[in-house]
Amino acid sequence: MNADMRRRAVAIVSAALLVIVAVGAIIWAMLLPEPWRDVPYNATNGTGAQSPSGSEHPEFTGPDKYDLLNAWNNLHTGLGREVLEDGVVADDELAEVRTAYNECLSVYGLQAQPVDGGEGEVIVTVRGSIGSQEKNEIIRQCGVESDYVTLRDVASKDGGHPSLSVEMPGL
Structure with missing residues (x-):
């Protein structure tokens, strides 16, 4: 193999590895939870105690x-x-x-x-x-x-x- 063919082979292998890593990163990111998905409907105020009014969360709607x-x-x-x-x-x-x-x-x-x-x-x-x-x-x-x-x-x-x-x- 001459030097030119070796460089071409290294470039192809490097490009293939880069594609594999990029695809793996995308798949890994897709598996991460969305921040709102795991928020329980009746979450407490973070102290472990139920909210002062003893009520669950209201069902908020709309963009906010x-x-x-x-x-x-x-x-x-x-x-x-x-x-x-x-x-x-x-x-x-x-x-x-x-x-x-x-x-x-x-x-x-x-x-x-x-x-x-x-x-x-x-x-x-x-x-x-x-x-x-x-x-x-x-x-x-x-x-x-x-x-x-x-x-x-x-x-x-x-x-x-x-x-x-x-x-x-x-x-």
């Missing part, structure tokens, strides 16, 4: 059903589950959750106040003093534990609430 299911799984309160149960977060429902959020903030001397003009809100210190890093952690923690962050995000997808252009560092 997986986003709503994800939001449901991230809720921490019975109030949050009541609000999201119908798949819509109304203005008055969001205001109720915002009240719970403010109650959490008030324990640390913080308060969410509307920005002039009614567009958004800002977190202010109403008593005591607190470092910015600690303040940001409290804002994040209260936003998550009160379900305000999750439901605010759902509400913003439902047509945009003007009160949702929130300035909350750390979230």
Whole structure:
């Protein structure tokens, strides 16, 4: 065999191996589960305990059903589950959750106040003093534990609430 034939044989073998590896990778990827396929209908909130309301997941429908299911799984309160149960977060429902959020903030001397003009809100210190890093952690923690962050995000997808252009560092 001359050198030219050897190079051609090596090229053909290399191309064949590359095709075999590519086909194998595609088959392997097809066998991976889709993220929503294994989500149980009555999944818990991740703590191993049944949801606070004791109810199963609502049957969300429409193009946002997986986003709503994800939001449901991230809720921490019975109030949050009541609000999201119908798949819509109304203005008055969001205001109720915002009240719970403010109650959490008030324990640390913080308060969410509307920005002039009614567009958004800002977190202010109403008593005591607190470092910015600690303040940001409290804002994040209260936003998550009160379900305000999750439901605010759902509400913003439902047509945009003007009160949702929130300035909350750390979230």
